Amino acid sequence: MISHISQIGVYVTDQDAALSFYTEKLGFEVRKLQDGGDFKWIEVAPPGSPTTISLATKDFPVGTESKIGGFTDIAFETADIKALHETLSQRGVRFTVEPELQPYGKWFAAFVDQDDNEFFVFQPA
Template structure:
């Protein structure tokens, strides 16, 4: 039986630039960083998270340039969306949607990474 989601991929144009964005602006941890023969494998994750995000380029076997700068279908959760929004905004993260309480009872916001990949953040209603 499957126990959990191990990793998800996000396509980026420059892995080094993406690594700086995810660690410096979002505060993620580096979980894996391997280089060799013109190939680099990077996995990052929020502190304590089980699932990692692999920062892939169009040169990966299943990648293509058109996957960079897209809606990712990835949603994060936070305990305090307003504090997260203020912190990330001060760090230069671009938001496409400011925090707003949704009719279904969760707070919602959306932001872009350095390549324009879009992510959602939810906070359960308090």
């Protein structure tokens, strides 16, 4: 049986810039950083999360250029969306949707990374 989601990928143009964004602006921790010269494997995650995000370049695998700069299908959860919005905004994170209460009862916001990859953030009602 599958126990959990281990890893998801986000494609970026510059792994070093992405690493800086995810660690310095979002506060994620580095779970894996292997530099093989021509190839770098980077995994980051929110503290305590069992699921990591791999920061992959558009060159691996070939043909992923179209996956940069769009909706990622990744949603994060927070206990205080307004405080998160304030903190991340102060760190330079650009929100595409400000926090708002949705008709289905959850708070919702959206932001982008350095490559305009878009993420959702939810706060349970």
